[in-house]
Amino acid sequence: MSTAPTRLTRNRDYLAWLAADTSWQFGSAVHGFAMTLICYAVTGSYAQAGSIATVSTIVSMVVMVPGGVLVDRWDRRRSLMISGALRMVVYAAAATAWWAGVLTAPLLYAVGVASGVVTGLFSGASDAALRSVVGTADLPRAVASNQGRDGAVSLAAPPLSGLLMGASYALPFLTASIGSLLQILCTRRIRADLRPQHDRPSPGQDTWHQEMLAGFRTILGSPLLRRILPALILVNAGLNALYTGVTLILTGRGVPAWRIGLIDSVMAVGMLIGAVLAQRLISRVPTGRLVVTIFIACTAVLVPVALTQSVPVVLACFGVLGLLVPAVNGAMGGYLQAIIPDELQGRALAAMHLVQMTLPGLMPAAAGLGLQHLGAGPTMAATLILFPAAAILMATHRELRALPTPDRWEIGTVEP
Template identity: 30%
Template sequence: MQVPTVTAGDAPAPPPFLPPLWRQPEYMRLWTAQVIGNLGGHASGIAYPLLVLALTGSPKAASVVSVLHILPYLLLCLPVGALVDRWNRRRVMLTCHAGRMLAVAVLVAASARGGLSLPLLYAVAVVEGVCMVFFNIAETAALPRVVPTPQLARATAQNQAGFGVSAVLGPALGAWLFEAGGHAAPFVLDLACHAVAALQLWRLRTSFVPQPAVGRRHLGAEVMEGLRWLWRERLVRDIALITGVVNMVQAAVPLLLIVLARQHGASESQVGVVFSCGGAGAILGALVGPWVQQRLPFGPALIGVLVIEAAVFPLFALGQGAWSLGLVYGVIMFVGPVYNVLQFSRRIAMIPDGLQGRVNSSFRLVAMGLNPVGAAACGWLLEHGGSGRTLALFGAVWAAVALVAWADPVLRQARQRGG
């Protein structure tokens, strides 16, 4: 038998050298814009409920701001996903920063004139929510244009780390500015952060122009194409459903933590400490996420994260002050980025580039569709049932979703490592 010879031309080509992410200017510009924009968003995000509570004393009124912030996802994310696949994604992100700057500037001007009111706060929340729909979908769809596929998991982890840094500094800065600099001070910081983030996006040189369409385009048909892709991919669909319930509980956590901390006598600055502890946990979780993603089977790792979160959540009931509440929140936020690194890197690598906006918007509709329910239910339960019953109800929901994930055969058998 003749043994075939292997020539140099038959040998597999070595994988191309990929510089570390910090040496890739385009990704770093996108990442820096995300971190700075999130810093301002977290600073103003904690100021919204504090401001409404200062004006009204009503947790239910404070929850309305959260609902209005999230509601545009339900109404707009599907058509926005199709539009983002048609439009220049960089231009969309820049427009969103401009819109949020204008809305926050109106709020700051009203505060300077002593004209703050609930209707104005609600209107600004709606405008910011609409801008966030366009921005988040465009940013997610832009990531594969600036990062090679083998580095998507690491880029996701670095994005989560940046989110954690802003989540550490933002709430502490926002609460301190609210207490020491006046009610409008956190929003002034938010305004400045949006301006700096927009400048970073302006410096991007990657082409985000979509491929020209073949034939006539119909928005409804394009939306359905993204929905059909999501529905056919059973693994991605199940992850979206599970994430939707988890996010519903997460939407209730900020207001619940503020009320719990205030019941224990915490000041505004100490409330900021609680959220900064969560941000510190998110940074550590983002560092661990790539290790988990590369070394552990996908499905069991994702289920394990959900089980840990469900087990830790009831410990909020044992909190006696800002630091103990912050410790529990830090653990929950530690495993959160691990979950995000796992599911996001797997999902983003599976979606074709021309469908990124539509599929990701479909995913977000499912994953965030219950957020207004969680935020509104938290406010209503706190006002009518107390913090103990509110905590017990959301803890039971989290335990149930962890059990459903463990019982899902598709998720349990998804054992491939990597993206």
């Protein structure tokens, strides 16, 4: 059973972890917004500017599972500090190259590839370390708080990045480099033991290939995870397709870009508010009931978006969606981290992230093709089917519906 929850603001290790995680996330968001625009400024090519983020994402996905093995082998403090140091050097080099007038397309692609490698190899270390920093009962509230943080980053990073680019294209890179330095400094202030706790035989007894497959075996070996993961894939795929479809339809109608951009802003504000509300909901409402209810509510909220792409309707629905996201992500994300043994955190989370990214990653292209060849009505109707399908998967699983509040969760119950 998990321990009783405590106030996160009184946990110095959590505050240090949050500062470290936010520092590199914010820096990367500033850099990520600017990267496409800088690439276009350097090359004058829309194709090259659009492909650089895709290349970085593909590289990250390729190394994600081997990265999970590293996260479970090494002290996670070391992984966090190495990743911070590598990012700091890469982004500082890019800033220096711009100031020196030698930032070319190949160098930009090298920055994108290097960033993707570091993210794929080490990003899981931060999530895996969170369980060592907070008690299991606090995991859902910590994850929900992180959702609010993500909303704040989404609001602040793009305009700041644009402002910095107005002064110098080197400044977004420099900001990302400083964020990585802050990650290192804040990680050093975490006092908790971040080494993987091996309650089972050491992973060193397995081959590298066996260790990489352990994360997938963990997912396939749990009936509950086999039900949860497809539902998460469906809802994320639906959101990606719906968001892409709505933005393309509104663009085709001549809606100004700034009004379309309000969708992200409204959802980010909703996430900020929702993160506060999620703290009480997660503690008081049984996890199974909370997750199933929110999945059904999300389906109902997004129906109007699929039926009519009126800007006020879209903004209202995505704002409500933002309110709901922190609670469901906090409850579900916290539960998944709680039931996975500590020595499997890196590999299992990497496997889940990789699987979750695959189908949703194809949805923007699918939405574009659907709008091109089928039209808005059939495409949006097809998108809408994914949400009730996910809700049905969740609502019809007895074990999931019966999940209690976090203080009564069973810890580390999933076997590799």
